[in-house]
Amino acid sequence: MTVSSDQFEAFPLLLHLRRIDPARNMRRYYRMAIRSDLFGKASLVREWGRIGSRGQVLVETHSDEGQAVNALMKLARAKQRKGYTF
Incomplete structure (x- = not known):
């Protein structure tokens, strides 16, 4: 069984x-x-700053990819509440 490259992932990376x-x-x-x-292990790499600048980077290490995805989704919801858009 092959996986098509056109298939969307269930959780964003x-x-x-x-x-x-x-x-x-x-x-x-x-x-x-x-x-x-x-x-x-899986790492959640976060980068933020002003558009056009280098910004800051923070790396969080998690024991598996599932925990890293949970942390990513939690941060995404918090940022959306503050006015960030995709």
């Missing part, structure tokens, strides 16, 4: 959010990605 408000001179981004490491 990469999210890119933006918050743009010209009235407040706000142009921000928030990027999250799940990566596996050499030890069988």
